[in-house]
Amino acid sequence: MTNTSGIFRYEKPWRNFLIEGDIVKPLWRNAVVSDTRTWQKSVDGMVRIPYEISQLYDEETWSSISRGFKDFEKFTCVRFVSHSDEEDFISIQPIHGCYSSVGRVGGMQLMSLNHQCLKKGKGVVEHEIMHALGFWHEHARSDRGKYIKIEWKNVWPGYEHNFLKQNTNNLETKYDYGSILHYSRTAFSKNGQPTLRPLIDTDTVIGQRNRLSELDLLKVNRLYNCTMHLKDKANVLKRKTANRVVEADPRITFKRELEKYLDGQNIAELWRMS
Numbered sequence: 001m002t003n004t005s006g007i008f009r010y011e012k013p014w015r016n017f018l019i020e021g022d023i024v025k026p027l028w029r030n031a032v033v034s035d036t037r038t039w040q041k042s043v044d045g046m047v048r049i050p051y052e053i054s055q056l057y058d059e060e061t062w063s064s065i066s067r068g069f070k071d072f073e074k075f076t077c078v079r080f081v082s083h084s085d086e087e088d089f090i091s092i093q094p095i096h097g098c099y100s101s102v103g104r105v106g107g108m109q110l111m112s113l114n115h116q117c118l119k120k121g122k123g124v125v126e127h128e129i130m131h132a133l134g135f136w137h138e139h140a141r142s143d144r145g146k147y148i149k150i151e152w153k154n155v156w157p158g159y160e161h162n163f164l165k166q167n168t169n170n171l172e173t174k175y176d177y178g179s180i181l182h183y184s185r186t187a188f189s190k191n192g193q194p195t196l197r198p199l200i201d202t203d204t205v206i207g208q209r210n211r212l213s214e215l216d217l218l219k220v221n222r223l224y225n226c227t228m229h230l231k232d233k234a235n236v237l238k239r240k241t242a243n244r245v246v247e248a249d250p251r252i253t254f255k256r257e258l259e260k261y262l263d264g265q266n267i268a269e270l271w272r273m274s
């Protein structure tokens with residue numbers, strides 16, 4: 001039996017202004033990652049996302065949001081700052097369901113995170129932030145055909161658009177079944193039968209909403225060219241390791257923290273930057 005723990009089926013059809021379940025319809029056509037308006041990078045290399053947040057959140061729901069923020073801040077150059085006079089910012093409100101636009105839209109953009117979603121933890125926050133940073137769903141990738149089969153006959157009529165392929169920039173990363181942006185096997189199923197079938201790793205879990213995957217983090221670091229978290233860090237890391245100077249180096253700490261975050265997974269992929 002497939003392990004389905006951690007799968008969170010919050011992405012239910014409910015509003016027609018949403019595309020792909022939880023994505024607000026973009027104002028531009030044919031949006032792809034490379035065209036999507038990304039957030040500006042500061043001279044110090046950080047990408048600051050101004051946000052304002054509704055006062056309707058209690059301690060528990062705010063904690064989910066803040067833990068979501070912290071994972072990005074720990075492993076990428078993305079930072080979340082209180083909105084002051086910046087033109088573009090995210091307004092986080094518990095409207096209805098959980099959804100976001102893809103990328104920076106311009107001006108205020110709504111990210112809805114309702115209490116029900118947030119009770120499941122930080123995963124849904126990280127999923128929606130990934131959209132806001134400029135990413136489409138993983139199963140919508142341009143190269144998805146080799147990795148995933150869409151079972152159109154099981155898709156809820158009228159919701160086929162959630163499974164359309166997008167012309168995405170995949171940032172030279174491999175397809176990621178473990179992405180926080182992947183749908184689950186029965187997303188938008190009309191009959192409980194699978195709508196998505198992995199073709200390579202056929203028994204793998206898809207649709208996890210526990211945490212960002214290694215490749216999710218890598219994609220953020222590549223899209224925003226977070227050099228501190230990519231090759232520069234890796235080069236120093238290798239030299240230091242060769243000289244056995246490994247303790248107390250913040251870069252080593254970063255590697256350890258990341259491995260810990262990923263439950264001891266090998267993080268080699270993050271260090272293979274050219």
Ligand SMILES: [Zn+2]
Pocket residue numbers: 020021022023127131137
């Ligand atoms: Zn989504």
